[in-house]
Amino acid sequence: MAKRITKRSDDYSQWYLDVVKEAQLAEHSPVRGSMVIRPTGMALWENMRNALDQMFKDTGHENAYFPLFIPKSFLSKEAQHVEGFAKECAVVTHSRLKSVDGGVEVDPDSRLEEELIVRPTSETIIWDTYRNWIQSYRDLPILVNQWANVVRWEMRTRLFLRTMEFLWQEGHTAHATKEEAVEETLQMLEIYRTFAEEFMAMPVVTGVKTASERFAGAEDTYCIEALMQDGKALQAGTSHFLGQNFAKAFEVTFQDKDGDHKLVWATSWGVSTRLIGGLIMTHSDDNGLVLPPKLAPRQIVIVPIYRSDEEREMVLAYGESLLNELKEHGIRAHMDTRDTYKPGFKFAEHEARGIPLRIAIGPRDVENNKVEWARRDTLSKEITEREGLGARAAELLNTIQQDLYDRALARRSEMTSEVETYEEFKEVLEQKGGFIYAHWDGTAETEERIKNETKATIRCIPLTEATPGTCMVTGKASKQKVLFARAY
RNA sequence: CGGGGAGUGGCGCAGUCCGGUAGCGCAUUCGCUUUGGGAGCGAAGGGUCGCAGGUUCAAAUCCUGUCUCCCCGACCA
Incomplete structure (x- = not known):
């Protein structure tokens, strides 16, 4: 079945609406x-x-x-x-x-x-x-x-x-x-x-x-x-x-x-x-929502996989025991026991809904006492022993939480520029976008002019050490660089 | 509020130009087979075509008004 979510690279606004939906x-x-x-x-x-x-x-x-x-x-x-x-x-x-x-x-x-x-x-x-x-x-x-x-x-x-x-x-x-x-x-x-x-x-x-x-x-x-x-x-x-x-x-x-x-x-x-x-x-990504574990309504979903009724019973019993252990560790876990959807469908659905961690278990896992983990943020999978499940889950959730922040921070750093001239400012804004630090003379007139000419606004005057300079537009004195960007 | 696009079963769309009484895919329901990355076959149900007027023997289709959504702009968390 075709993806229901527009790619970010095709149409970012539509992607956003698709993810919400x-x-x-x-x-x-x-x-x-x-x-x-x-x-x-x-x-x-x-x-x-x-x-x-x-x-x-x-x-x-x-x-x-x-x-x-x-x-x-x-x-x-x-x-x-x-x-x-x-x-x-x-x-x-x-x-x-x-x-x-x-x-x-x-x-x-x-x-x-x-x-x-x-x-x-x-x-x-x-x-x-x-x-x-x-x-x-x-x-x-x-x-x-x-x-x-x-x-x-x-x-x-x-x-x-x-x-x-x-x-x-x-x-x-x-x-x-x-x-x-x-x-x-x-x-x-x-x-x-x-x-x-x-x-x-x-x-x-x-x-x-x-x-x-x-x-x-x-x-x-x-x-x-x-x-x-x-x-x-x-x-x-x-x-x-x-x-x-x-x-x-x-x-x-x-x-x-x-x-x-x-x-x-x-x-x-x-x-x-x-x-x-x-x-x-x-x-979030092109597969849908990505939620930080600390805020996710469901942190872990368990997807059981089985063929026969006997397998179903066996896998669900195994899943129940996993569920109980996760809950004992204070984790918001859920087992998707719906009988009318195939595992593949459930995988895609829970991904679209942003559940941070998925555990898939089938007859093989029950037999070998294993679990398969899939991280929503990286889409990576690994198989571990069932032993130590709760601690492993808590650890993974913490890792995901931290990795999400680190990646967002790295992206922001990469998308943040510092410029000296108005020409440079306009070029960076057009080519790259993102946050741009630049000197501004502190007047509403200059702010307005920049906004009219570039659609970028002063997002804030950062609460950091002030290094004086001269305004990129007027050349007048500036107390510190301020943060510009096009904004929602 | 200005410019552009769009509203047709739950969702996505065709049909609108050139009026003739609504169709496709997905989803839904039932049955059988399936189940480790969005299952297959068969059958069935579901729509006063956004809404309100008008023209006409006849309107999804033409006309007028209106509501909602999307994109761009002005305004804003």
């Missing part, structure tokens, strides 16, 4: 730009969520839940913020339908006095709430996160990478001092970096956004930027130092030890289901 992660819904996340995709998101949630809890954060609907007036309280989101808000204007010969229509009598906005992000309603929670320095800090869905009315959508409704977490913290808020912002950035690298096996560059790429309402936006296989960058997470902007807009003050009333300092930070898109485009 064949791995059964998600599909389009009847509503424009909105997706159905299928059980496999949701299980993957849940694993990401659980890991992140634990990291948040370990750093003193608590979960809460704020409403989906935000009064329209709240959005207009912070000027920058409104401007950033005004163009992509879903608005609820009515509260009722009425039946009209066989169908329904909006009941004009049910018009809301004040329209409700479906949250594009929750800063406004949260800060309106925090005003009541905060009186004294003793009430600070407030370290709250919420797991929620948000809606942004996007013009152009792609599964996971940009959908009108998506799942995410948004952390919102309030602090007595600027230093503490900045520290929180950077701490969460570091958590995102750790998560991306250790769980997703996806190397990222941490940095701060330029003014034009900054979150609406933030003083500083920090980010993690990853590089996809096709040489385009993906913003994978953001952490914002909000200064006192929302405190001012929502009049959130506290009485400090010295008796003075002061405005609180704020942060917010988030990652979304977009991470799944990043995960796909970091590791």
Whole structure:
């Protein structure tokens, strides 16, 4: 049977869509730009969520839940913020339908006095709430996160990478001092970096956004930027130092030890289901999805092979014992006992779905007390003794996790360039793509010019040692090289 | 939101130009044979042709509107 997945070299966008579909992660819904996340995709998101949630809890954060609907007036309280989101808000204007010969229509009598906005992000309603929670320095800090869905009315959508409704977490913290808020912002950035690298096996560059790429309402936006296989960058997470902007807009003050009333300092930070898109485009190949073991809903699948009923019974019993041992080692293992598919079909299917390790067992293996392992990432096979199965499995999963990261890092290094002149910059961008470090004079004008002329944007100003130089475009002074790329 | 392409059983497509009452492959169901890399043969089921109007004796096909998807652009996590 023909491959169902378009080759990356033929059409990268189509390949991405094919992988999402064949791995059964998600599909389009009847509503424009909105997706159905299928059980496999949701299980993957849940694993990401659980890991992140634990990291948040370990750093003193608590979960809460704020409403989906935000009064329209709240959005207009912070000027920058409104401007950033005004163009992509879903608005609820009515509260009722009425039946009209066989169908329904909006009941004009049910018009809301004040329209409700479906949250594009929750800063406004949260800060309106925090005003009541905060009186004294003793009430600070407030370290709250919420797991929620948000809606942004996007013009152009792609599964996971940009959908009108998506799942995410948004952390919102309030602090007595600027230093503490900045520290929180950077701490969460570091958590995102750790998560991306250790769980997703996806190397990222941490940095701060330029003014034009900054979150609406933030003083500083920090980010993690990853590089996809096709040489385009993906913003994978953001952490914002909000200064006192929302405190001012929502009049959130506290009485400090010295008796003075002061405005609180704020942060917010988030990652979304977009991470799944990043995960796909970091590791997957022409056979389908490749998942890092730490996040894979199923880490190992056992495929039994048999002819007769006697063989079936024997092989399945052997498989059960393997399954039990794997589970005792805390491994998420599954045996594919479906009787109506041939092993070859199962191999291909589990590969498309990205299960990191496959164990195939047949009558020969049962007789010789062996197992055949197949790694999803390298597509390599080996046969070992059954003895020590659990330990071997754990070791292989660790190796795969590490190898995925190493390969992604090597690819990124290979796809990262450093240039001195604008000519060189344009050439590298056209020929090779990827991350490009170059000097920039720090002005929005130059940034805009580069973007218009090359479609490359400044992904971030990296948080590394700054070596001064001169701007590749204007020749003016530059504090340090910044990271450019074409981006998703 | 602008430009281009596309919507026909679950999936992929032909049929549309030139109107005549829907077909192919895969998948599904049943039977038999199979099973170490996407099984074979036989039989069966399944579609108001995205949706809504219009033209016509007759519409998948022509006209108008509308929704959704893909690609490119502007905007954005």
